[in-house]
Amino acid sequence: MKKTLLLFCLLLYVLSPMQFAQAEEDYRELFISVGDAMMKTKADDWVAVEELVAQLNEDWKQIDQSKSVEAKNVTQMLKQMNKNMGKHDKELMLAALSDVSHALVAFEKEQNPVDEEALRNELRLALTPILVDLQVAIEAENVEEVQAQYKKFLAMWNRKESIVREQSIAYYGKIETQTGFLRIALTKDEKEFGQIQTIYAALSGAVGEFVSGKELQVESQDHSLQTLVDLLEHAELAIKKKQPIDAVPVLQEFLTVWPSVEGEVRTRNGGLYTKLENDIPIIAGKLSSTGVNVEEQLTKINEYKKSIELLQKKTSYTMWDAALVMLREGLEALLIVTALIAFLRKANATDQQKWIWLGAFAGVIMSIIAALLMNNLFSTATAGANREVIEGMTGIIAVVMMIGVGVWLHQKSNMQAWNRYIQKQLGSALSTGSIVSMAFISFLSIFREGAETIIFYMGMAPSMSTGKLLSGIAVAVVILIIVAFLFIRYSTKISVGPFFKIATLLIYFLAFKILGVSIHALQLTNYFSTTQLYSLPIVNLIGFYPTWETILPQLALLIIILITALWIEKRNRSSRKPPMSL
Known part of the structure; x- marks a missing residue:
């Protein structure tokens, strides 16, 4: 009994917290992030560098720095690195990353003394x-x-x-x-x-x-x-x-x-x-x-x-991809707002246009607030997580939404269908004669499209630079302003059908691309397997990666698009047929 008790006490001592305190801390992920950031800097892949630097900063915050002299030096080097990040100067950034690496080495040696x-x-x-x-x-x-x-x-x-x-x-x-x-x-x-x-x-x-x-x-x-x-x-x-x-x-x-x-x-x-x-x-x-x-x-x-080549994480979206999202989402809201303006003009109530614009402005403000809230929630929920997993998941969600958007656009490409839609949108306002109701329609159209735009950009943002994203949005806003002017001034002469047909094709193309890029991002993090088809090329422009895991979902998407197009065309032809006379 005494021997058993003695062995038990010895076991407790060996497994005690004091013994575990001697275990070395592992800072491997920090060094991997620095090394990967150096590789991406050399390749001028600044999108990936920004992701890795953000991950490095986040991981460093999780480290216990309370009992370290060298930790202050690491923090200082990280601050200098963050300042250099936005300059996109390769030599400057490599020097900053090298300083961070040396500071981390000194910190690790301090925390885990090794007899080299x-x-x-x-x-x-x-x-x-x-x-x-x-x-x-x-x-x-x-x-x-x-x-x-x-x-x-x-x-x-x-x-x-x-x-x-x-x-x-x-x-x-x-x-x-x-x-x-x-x-x-x-x-x-x-x-x-x-x-x-x-x-x-x-x-x-x-x-x-x-x-x-x-x-x-x-x-x-x-x-x-x-x-x-x-x-x-x-x-x-x-x-x-x-x-x-x-x-x-x-x-x-x-x-x-x-x-x-x-x-x-x-x-x-x-x-x-x-x-x-x-x-x-x-x-x-x-x-x-x-x-x-x-x-x-x-x-x-x-x-x-x-x-x-499949391992390389290139910038997968262009400025025009970003512009397309804003154009697509802005076009629907714009057409509704301009239809309301045109109605007021026909009703000789141009002095009430300010309420329509006020509703649209409120929609923009609420969209910005929603974007900030979603970004904060997004950042909190994914702190320390792999950005490629985030990109993949949000991208797939965006694709599902885009299928619905594409169907909506295709349905409205018929002029009669568009007229019925506008009449439905204006119905409540006309029946009540309320300007407030019109302003609310304007607000909802802007806010709904703004919320969808946020989801799409969340899926795209990790794979493009901030500059390209903002440039794309700016280009789209300029185009939308020009289109708005033309619609308001020539609303009775412009046919919306061609606009919707072109937008339908573009949104389906972007959905195809986002689906491929998103699945590829998940493959890079081993969330999806990779069964490569060596006979086919990689085409980054359209998000085509030669693996069964990306090709099959993209093929399914094309089939869905084809079936939907045939169904809508059949329905449109039926609606154009004159009623049979008795």
């Missing part, structure tokens, strides 16, 4: 015996033993590489690159031991310099996922020109670039990360050999190129 020398010694003890055996096998030109020792080295490196990555990105990149080169050399059918010895010397030297504590500066290079895509395209071109051997140095350059951008691939698609790291050296090695199936290697390169 002990870790380097651990790496030395793990790798040195294997490297010695590998050198002996290379000098003996024993192919089987060289490959066996290389596999041992690779297995141990995969277990210990974090030691190097966390202390020196420069050495990590150098060792990773030479490891890839060695794999290429060992994959060749005709082994060149002079080349293998040269690669081994560079690899062993890099490991030795790191464990001895020698400093190595990181070379400043503007590498991004697009760099990998470009290199694979060059390799493809060499193979298509019947010169596969020229693709080998290009793939070697791919391996040189890889360590600086692999983090972005790893965080977005772990499976692709593993395949690229393992297969690119093998492909290069096979292309260096005779009698290899070149077409098979070309197919693999093409597939990997398209897989990396």
Whole structure:
């Protein structure tokens, strides 16, 4: 009984909060955000940079900074980074992010003291015996033993590489690159031991310099996922020109670039990360050999190129996309308001127009208030969440609404249908003779369209810069003002049918695009799987991504649009038929 009690007390001590207090804090997400922001800055993808910076600021707020001296420095560097954000100056932003990174490193070391020398010694003890055996096998030109020792080295490196990555990105990149080169050399059918010895010397030297504590500066290079895509395209071109051997140095350059951008691939698609790291050296090695199936290697390169392209988060909406939403939503409200104005003019009550404009102004104000409330709710509900998930979810909601909008527009493209609609809208005002009623109709038409516009822009905003969004809205407002003037002045002469037909086509196009972009965003966060169709291209302009998960919903959308169009046209033809005489 005493032994049991003693063991129980010992267990309580081991599991006590005091023991847990010794556990290291994990700041990995902060470093990932900084690294990704650097990659996106180099690629001039300022929309993504803004998202990552916002996420970084939010994550930093959640960190306990009460017992830290270095935390003040991190906060200061973040403030400087935020100031530079709006300038869209690549060099300035990269310098600010670098300062944040160094401040975070100092903060992490303060919070989680690490004996770096002990870790380097651990790496030395793990790798040195294997490297010695590998050198002996290379000098003996024993192919089987060289490959066996290389596999041992690779297995141990995969277990210990974090030691190097966390202390020196420069050495990590150098060792990773030479490891890839060695794999290429060992994959060749005709082994060149002079080349293998040269690669081994560079690899062993890099490991030795790191464990001895020698400093190595990181070379400043503007590498991004697009760099990998470009290199694979060059390799493809060499193979298509019947010169596969020229693709080998290009793939070697791919391996040189890889360590600086692999983090972005790893965080977005772990499976692709593993395949690229393992297969690119093998492909290069096979292309260096005779009698290899070149077409098979070309197919693999093409597939990997398209897989990396799918990972890239480009600005998916243009200024004109933003303008289209405002135009579509503003057009309906505008037509109703101008119809009310035209009615007052015909009734010789032009002095009462101010009430219509007052109702419209109130609708605009309420729309702005609703936008602010929804934005606040949106931000609170999704604090710390992935912005791509938000974009995907709101985008799909917007698409569902757009289908209804498209149907409404299509129905009103018939002049008789439009006249019936206007008569219905004015009915309550005419029957009561109340100007207040007309003002209320004006208010509701503006407010309803404003609320819909907010939903659409919530789905689009994460994928476009603030400047493009505001520019699109400004362009739409100018066009709407011109259209309003023309409608009010020439309301009896203008046919609204063509306006609605064009708007219908544009809104269906935008729904198709938003659906593709939204599902793709969810694929990037692994909420949806990705079954790629390598034979089809990526067309960002229309939101087309060659995966079954995006194509099937878009195909379903097109079918819904087609069925709806046929149904509306059939109904319109029936309404135009004269009644049968008895």
